[in-house]
């Protein structure tokens with residue numbers, strides 16, 4: 001395109017700030033030919049210089065008579081973000097009711113840097129055995145580390161920690177004494193995945209895998225969008241299907257995105273990916289430095305790799321031509337981003353698949369209600385892997401009613417005879433057990449035995465959890481820590497008791513009851529310590545842990561063939577959440593944690609202890625009846641108009657002053673109720689959020705329940721934009737959450 005110099009050219013520029021609209025700038029004379037959609041530009045902005053992204057090229061009519069400043073510089077000769085990627089990001093912003101600028105900030109590394117920083121690699125220690133070791137003794141642990149290094153011909157400190165717990169520290173001392181030689185090497189950005197041999201790559205697929213791959217292969221070859229739901233129990237070979245589908249796409253010259261709920265929890269998968277695809281893989285995860293992140297992002301954009309493995313934000317991988325998006329454990333709530341742009345990565349995968357003609361493969365042992373509904377309505381195709389590969393079948397699950405033990409005290413209340421007997425029997429056979437409890441900390445709360453009050457967080461109005469490790473009370477919402485009070489703040493009583501259990505207390509009971517057993521704990525308190533997660537996992541892998549106690553974290557992804565018993569302490573703990581997905585989540589987590597039992601060649605057993613043995617989530621999970629559960633669940637959702645039969649939109653208002661927040665909530669409700677009822681939308685609220693005060697801010701929410709075909713992206717931006725501006729003036733933030741997952745805060 002050529003421009004006549006007499007007609008000025010203008011561009012719309014998005015800035016990486018939470019602002020709803022783009023800004024218009026004039027392109028300096030003579031620069032018109034260099035400007036393209038997707039290039040970065042330097043602009044004057046509120047007295048500062050700022051980097052923005054050109055989203056459109058227009059003429060003076062866009063200004064509506066207003067004046068426009070000149071942009072200062074065009075920073076790229078070729079688009080920094082391709083036109084089709086920008087289109088996807090714009091659509092994401094629309095669907096999530098988020099400003100485009102904020103979406104850019106979430107999707108691009110370091111927002112929009114003016115200059116791309118060189119990727120300075122992080123270094124780490126690499127140890128080799130000394131050819132001339134000094135005379136002198138070594139402790140058994142030192143000997144173990146020394147031998148590991150020698151046998152491997154050299155190890156990095158992080159590889160060492162995976163093999164020998166605490167190995168990196170020991171190696172440091174050995175190097176100081178001259179037993180080992182230390183040098184520095186760049187630390188690879190692919191996580192230090194457990195170096196597992198990739199066995200299945202050479203095996204021939206099972207008939208089930210073959211059938212699934214044939215269907216996927218046809219879709220991939222067509223170059224058109226198709227959506228598949230891959231339903232297979234844990235261990236049925238889904239990962240193998242994903243990896244082969246990646247190979248199919250690679251053969252067509254296109255690229256693939258592989259999403260996992262949380263990358264740090266998938267070392268085994270990363271090991272497989274790395275040994276199969278080597279340098280063709282980029283990884284995006286929160287453990288990268290900003291420079292590493294930028295460098296991975298650039299490799300993806302420039303097509304130097306054909307696969308990106310990552311957590312939810314990897315859905316924004318700027319590949320030239322995405323042919324496949326895999327969403328592993330697609331039901332997992334970790335795909336929902338819970339601040340800033342509140343997107344759902346699985347839904348964005350489908351959006352992107354439609355926009356860019358890519359195949360989308362959603363896999364799970366317990367597909368979400370949304371995905372099951374897509375299969376029923378024909379917008380996705382179901383692929384099934386009905387059996388575990390090799391060895392044992394599904395574990396046998398029994399349910400124990402805990403209500404009968406409600407009047408007992410202490411450990412006795414939570415350990416049924418059935419649970420004790422099952423652990424005894426497992427240990428007697430030399431096998432391993434896992435105990436699942438979805439609450440971390442020592443005691444659920446500290447309660448005054450005089451008046452029944454629990455000690456609450458001053459910021460958040462929720463009960464504080466007692467953590468013995470810290471000898472303190474901790475708020476699970478804002479993380480505030482406080483000392484155990486001497487007396488009750490309400491009645492002054494001095495009898496404060498730790499009530500309920502968390503994983504910390506469970507572990508202490510378990511180690512008292514099974515003195516000979518080697519026990520370990522896995523929850524987010526443990527993994528906050530660097531390297532602790534890998535240590536527990538590698539301990540499990542080496543068979544050094546007899547009983548593993550933990551939260552959700554032990555339910556995910558791991559493959560420990562020696563575990564033949566899984567006990568769930570309180571199966572109904574997640575049922576009482578004020579959330580329409582509570583039942584679905586309970587079913588999913590129970591199925592998942594049960595799937596950890598009997599993955600080797602010995603059959604597994606599972607026990608659910610519960611106060612609510614009749615609840616469908618628990619009963620159906622115990623019967624391995626996914627379809628039965630989902631039919632029930634969908635019928636209940638349909639009756640209420642809840643997703644996937646309707647759309648939900650949660651408007652969250654928050655601020656430091658309660659009155660201001662309440663007034664803003666009333667204002668927004670008043671402004672919306674007319675237009676909403678015209679579109680058949682039910683408006684609930686405004687109401688203080690179930691936990692009204694979190695982190696010293698007050699929260700109100702308005703819930704909109706809309707018909708399933710409501711064009712959220714068309715309808716709301718114009719309605720919400722002025723409201724957002726108005727309430728901001730009174731210090732209140734208004735955030736939209738489309739199809740929310742956390743109904744609590």
Ligand code: ADP
Nearest residue numbers: 200203204205206234235236237238239240389
């Ligand atoms: P999922 O992802 O469903 O949990 P995986 O793909 O991890 O299942 O497979 C479970 C186990 O079976 C893995 O150890 C894998 O190596 C093995 N496996 C997968 N496909 C095959 C196959 N075709 N033949 C033999 N073993 C296989």
Ligand code: ZN
Nearest residue numbers: 457460475478
């Ligand atoms: Zn708090």
